[in-house]
Amino acid sequence: xxxxxxxxxxxxxxxxxxxxxxxxxxxxxxxxxxxxxxxxxxxxxxxxxxxxxxxxxxxxxxxxxxxxxxxxxxxxxxxxxxxxxxxxxxxxxxxxxxxxxxxxxxxxxxxxxxxxxxxxxxxxxxxxxxxxxxxxxxxxxxxxxxxxxxxxxxxxxxxxxxxxxxxxxxxxxxxxxxxxxxxxxxxxxxxxxxxxxxxxxx
Numbered sequence: 001x002x003x004x005x006x007x008x009x010x011x012x013x014x015x016x017x018x019x020x021x022x023x024x025x026x027x028x029x030x031x032x033x034x035x036x037x038x039x040x041x042x043x044x045x046x047x048x049x050x051x052x053x054x055x056x057x058x059x060x061x062x063x064x065x066x067x068x069x070x071x072x073x074x075x076x077x078x079x080x081x082x083x084x085x086x087x088x089x090x091x092x093x094x095x096x097x098x099x100x101x102x103x104x105x106x107x108x109x110x111x112x113x114x115x116x117x118x119x120x121x122x123x124x125x126x127x128x129x130x131x132x133x134x135x136x137x138x139x140x141x142x143x144x145x146x147x148x149x150x151x152x153x154x155x156x157x158x159x160x161x162x163x164x165x166x167x168x169x170x171x172x173x174x175x176x177x178x179x180x181x182x183x184x185x186x187x188x189x190x191x192x193x194x195x196x197x198x199x200x201x202x
Contacts, residue, residue, distance in 0.1 A: 013085035017092025022100035025066040047108035071116030109180040111147035125157035141195040144184035151177035
């Protein structure tokens with residue numbers, strides 16, 4: 001009985017994180033905004049980059065913000081009601097975003113959600129994350145390169161600042177970001193990966 005009780009908080013943290021993370025804000029906002037079904041637009045991805053291809057910059061910005069917030073809110077909720085399980089909430093939110101049950105487990109690539117997670121767990125690493133992400137996006141205008149580099153800056157930044165307790169979590173999530181970008185990587189190797197605003201892929 002005691003063992004079962006011990007599992008309640010961790011399980012709840014995972015479920016709360018997953019449910020919040022799996023809210024497909026990109027799909028909901030584009031539909032409510034009259035921009036159609038995001039899954040049939042551009043690359044079909046549910047993230048902010050693909051929302052931008054609808055031509056609705058406001059919807060894209062809102063998607064980016066909300067995708068980041070759902071990772072952050074999941075951690076903050078668990079921190080308030082089940083402290084000690086924040087990393088499980090973070091993992092649940094990230095997996096929920098990337099593999100939402102409501103969309104047949106076909107979700108986003110996790111860059112914005114990971115940003116929200118890093119911001120709550122270690123804001124200095126989030127600052128590095130934002131600089132890498134926005135800097136490369138401005139310089140190269142290739143969303144996949146900026147996103148992947150930003151994701152891997154999280155474990156590197158945490159390690160550099162002595163937060164070794166976060167390194168494995170950040171690294172695991174960054175590797176999922178890399179996996180989700182495998183089609184982009186193939187196009188990068190082939191020299192066909194588009195820049196922001198230049199093509200439908202993403």
